[in-house]
Amino acid sequence: MTMLEQKHRALLQEAERRAVTETGNMRACFELLALSGAIDRDCAARLAPHRLSEGKFVILFLLVDQPEGLSPHELADRAGVTRATITGLIDGLERDGFVERRSGLDDRRKIAVVLTETGRKTARSLLGEHSTWIASLFAGFTADEHQTFHGLLQRIWQNLRTGSAPRDTPEAQP
Structure with missing residues (x-):
């Protein structure tokens, strides 16, 4: 059950229409953003009564x-x-x-x-x-799944730190 925000669904549809490669990576990023937002909202709802x-x-x-x-x-x-x-x-x-x-x-x-x-x-x-x-x-995660999950998150952090995506280059400009 993946609940993408409307803006992310629209971006994915447009990327697919334009035949942009790596829409799977885009979807994974948008899913991670949606999950993070849902956790933040649930946390806020749990603390608000206090x-x-x-x-x-x-x-x-x-x-x-x-x-x-x-x-x-x-x-x-x-x-x-x-x-x-x-x-x-x-x-x-x-x-x-x-x-x-x-x-x-x-x-x-x-x-x-x-x-x-x-x-x-x-x-x-x-x-x-x-x-x-x-x-x-994280209920139901095995120790191996925790380790795998942690490793995947670390890889994303590393990619973000190394700036594997081009920035401020003429090709990266819209």
């Missing part, structure tokens, strides 16, 4: 075993987001009662973000639930 986005969930996860909290810049670095983004995430989590900002005892300019009791309970319950959901996406 007033969480994936970004906010990551912050809860990072704080769950940090009783002294973390500074906003440490959270940004660990979550892989900008400091501007982390400010918005913390503001939302604070507004919803999941975290609080605490001034440092020695230096009041230093801020630590810590989980509230609500944040701690939510994080602990969702960690197991989220892990189970992720594991369920």
Whole structure:
């Protein structure tokens, strides 16, 4: 059951009409994009009842075993987001009662973000639930299938890194 987005079906139909080679590779890429989007949407739907986005969930996860909290810049670095983004995430989590900002005892300019009791309970319950959901996406895979899948994904990453597709050449221009 492959659910391609309309835009991808249209591109495939046009590529087939023009007899473009490698439409099988195009289809595989579009299927991967569709699957990724479906996983993202399902993740968002699972977190939404808790007033969480994936970004906010990551912050809860990072704080769950940090009783002294973390500074906003440490959270940004660990979550892989900008400091501007982390400010918005913390503001939302604070507004919803999941975290609080605490001034440092020695230096009041230093801020630590810590989980509230609500944040701690939510994080602990969702960690197991989220892990189970992720594991369920790969239900029935054998160890060999996991290894094969991982290898195929690594090959795609390598192809992307090496830039095997031409870029910025006159031939690559539409």
